[in-house]
């Protein structure tokens with residue numbers, strides 16, 4: 001008689017959750033994914049810069065995207081305030097989109113095992129199992145629960161109630177522009193490149209991504225920008241998170257609710273500090289997104305039969321561009337530990353020892369890269385570090401690269 005496959009519950013059906021589920025399924029687990037949102041997830045076209053780590057993780061779950069993963073870039077460039085080229089850096093890299101990666105994972109995972117509209121409200125660890133409780137009153141029992149439920153993780157809050165995300169002191173304005181809507185100068189000087197502009201204390205960057213429905217045909221792609229700007233938490237951030245009706249949102253604000261004043265002010269600031277090519281980009285962006293930047297660090301990722309992966313455990317500022325690769329790495333390490341150990345809790349201890357250290361390294365590196373967006377410095381050393389990270393050479397050779405993990 002074959003023994004029954006061990007059961008796993010994955011909470012959260014985004015990048016980290018789906019990858020963990022695929023990885024466990026291939027290792028022989030009986031896996032189900034429970035996602036709170038009741039409609040198919042979508043990344044609203046957000047760009048994701050890829051790394052060799054991300055591509056090799058995909059291969060481990062049988063996914064080999066090849067050349068159609070995204071838009072290939074060969075070079076990074078920095079423009080000054082007048083639009084002149086002041087730095088070049090050879091750096092072959094592919095930018096894909098959130099939707100492209102997500103759809104690949106979603107299609108590879110059996111549809112009947114993916115449950116939308118299921119919000120976890122709590123878990124309970126029992127002697128030989130763990131129980132997940134959902135907001136609709138249902139419960140599911142399994143040998144393992146994986147919390148892949150993002151920065152505001154319900155799973156983490158249950159086991160680590162004191163761990164909170166910490167606002168980094170700045171926001172990212174983000175936008176996507178159709179290739180055809182770019183001005184000739186922006187298309188020539190920005191579109192083929194991972195491009196930067198570095199006003200004092202701010203950073204603008206952009207890179208090409210696929211167009212709607214993952215269209216990679218020239219003329220049908222889009223350019224994605226991320227503009228980091230300081231915003232004091234008590235005054236400026238509050239104002240940015242306040243919509244037209246006067247309601248102040250916590251943590252983030254849905255793009256259509258961002259006030260017209262905030263968008264107008266952002267656009268007119270672009271006239272003062274950005275290279276004209278980037279200014280054009282900001283001007284033609286119909287619906288910008290606003291993203292306050294946070295750090296999150298968890299001292300633990302394992303609780304007997306419950307593990308945390310991805311943004312549920314550690315959130316690094318986007319400068320490293322490694323959130324997806326980190327989530328995949330967590331899931332790989334979890335599966336490997338479960339294959340190596342006899343019992344679930346020993347496996348989770350092994351997983352935790354490896355991945356807490358990794359999470360800290362990535363968060364630290366991202367904090368260093370973001371240090372020049374700070375407005376106050378406690379020591380001369382902090383100021384010097386921030387200044388170093390504002391030079392085109394440092395920014396281009398460290399942003400969205402995971403080289404520091406290979407040293």
Ligand SMILES: Cc1cc2nc3c(=O)[nH]c(=O)nc-3n(C[C@H](O)[C@H](O)[C@H](O)COP(=O)(O)OP(=O)(O)OC[C@H]3O[C@@H](n4cnc5c(N)ncnc54)[C@H](O)[C@@H]3O)c2cc1C
Pocket residue numbers: 011012013014015016017034035036037041047048049050118119120121148149150151152153154172174226291309310311312318321322323324325326327400
């Ligand atoms: C501006 C910006 C740029 C970025 N650029 C890059 C990049 O270039 N490259 C890169 O690798 N990463 C990038 N990232 C980071 C990356 O997007 C994240 O690290 C990654 O998506 C995390 O995936 P996750 O599955 O852990 O969490 P999430 O994507 O947050 O997913 C969590 C899921 O859990 C669900 N959920 C939450 N609570 C519950 C509950 N109680 N019950 C059930 N389900 C629940 C949510 O609905 C959600 O679907 C960027 C981030 C930002 C902000």
